[in-house]
């Protein structure tokens with residue numbers, strides 16, 4: 223094949239994930255990949271939690287956990303603990319777990335309990351009791367068992383994963399960017415250019431012909447990737463692709479972030495993200511090996527940046543000289559993520575507030591979907607592939623959005639206009655409205671998610687954990703069930719089962 227050129231504009235995590243996956247996939251083709259990053263435009267500098275999907279990113283690149291995790295001060299993540307999102311008595315917190323094979327013993331029983339509760343029976347419905355990952359997090363244990371004698375051939379850490387646990391990571395986002403940059407340059411021959419794009423030249427058919435840098439270079443390419451963050455320089459500012467805001471059902475548009483040290487004698491960490499509801503948003507706490515990452519995501523319509531900073535400072539007991547970082551967020555998605563010869567990846571293509579740490583998941587999802595269908599052949603008409611790619615990518619953004627919206631419309635905190643307006647949202651998708659109808663009408667939510675193919679981004683466990691974890695049930699109390707006639711499961715039974723299983727797992731240690 224005649225040499226093909228790809229120019230990636232941007233130097234954040236999205237750009238380096240794209241560069242690595244492109245270069246890896248096209249290793250045997252004659253493709254030159256160049257990343258151009260403006261030295262004076264900083265990366266967003268936050269984004270420290272992942273979903274389990276990121277494991278497959280490292281695995282396909284052959285990068286071992288034992289290599290990248292120490293380099294990025296990374297820790298393991300069993301799920302997310304939600305605190306104070308519901309004011310229903312007995313439901314002040316719950317754990318949103320990643321699944322494990324071991325859950326098969328109690329997963330369906332838990333869902334059946336939630337069904338009984340929806341019929342009006344008083345049974346145990348706290349998700350924390352029914353999932354392996356919740357049990358591990360509570361005990362500050364790792365979701366894996368290291369096994370030094372095991373083979374390392376998988377390309378990831380040699381470990382003994384007897385229950386096929388699905389877990390995710392926390393990491394220092396700046397260090398991850400540096401790690402991926404170095405890997406792309408040294409292992410995959412990706413070129414790097416430190417310069418700012420100041421102009422873009424288009425062909426008459428709308429394709430981008432070349433980009434101009436402030437160092438007087440002109441770079442032409444067959445394919446351009448816009449990884450310029452919220453500025454969306456190529457796809458929006460040049461190709462004029464419209465942006466569809468989600469502001470009407472996701473109010474948060476700002477954040478204030480700060481790092482804090484581990485407490486003085488801490489020898490272990492809890493392998494979970496904690497998300498605590500605040501007066502006009504929520505606060506994250508992420509444990510890294512080197513420190514904790516914290517931030518308050520809020521709506522500037524309801525709270526000023528000064529007041530949000532003050533609230534964060536108070537909740538973390540920060541000293542006055544601790545520096546915090548304020549950020550603005552553009553929440554929504556592009557109408558099209560691939561237009562002409564330009565693909566947008568990362569914050570440039572859209573962003574859903576980071577409540578479930580899904581941004582890099584959508585980045586990886588978009589890159590892999592693109593690699594499945596893209597062809598460098600200029601004579602090949604790719605209109606159909608492009609439309610299909612855009613349709614599926616939009617579908618992903620909307621399904622993730624629906625699940626995030628669910629956290630707000632189901633809240634029962636009437637402490638402020640922010641929470642009240644969230645609970646009264648009328649502008650929700652037909653899919654979300656339908657699923658809520660299924661829940662409240664006492665139907666089978668798992669079955670409906672599968673039939674409508676709505677479980678690709680958030681499966682049955684996630685939906686049941688959230689709704690039951692908030693204590694959202696129809697008001698039709700029938701009293702205690704009768705064990706002879708109604709089959710239900712006691713939380714104690716599940717707790718004992720997981721207590722036995724988790725005995726084998728090691729503590730989540732902070733490295734000295």
Ligand SMILES: Cc1cc2nc3c(=O)[nH]c(=O)nc-3n(C[C@H](O)[C@H](O)[C@H](O)COP(=O)(O)OP(=O)(O)OC[C@H]3O[C@@H](n4cnc5c(N)ncnc54)[C@H](O)[C@@H]3O)c2cc1C
Pocket residue numbers: 231232233234235236237258259260261262263264265266267268269270271272395417418419420449450451452453455477517519549550551567568569570576579580581582583
């Ligand atoms: C508050 C907050 C919390 C988040 N938490 C999470 C999380 O827990 N999990 C998660 O997955 N994601 C999270 N994210 C999202 C995550 O931070 C981003 O998805 C990720 O960092 C990728 O960003 P990016 O590379 O698209 O953009 P950026 O990091 O903004 O990078 C943009 C790049 O473009 C370059 N650039 C811009 N203009 C030009 C130009 N003219 N010429 C050349 N280069 C240019 C800049 O120099 C920079 O390198 C969070 C985001 C926010 C705001």
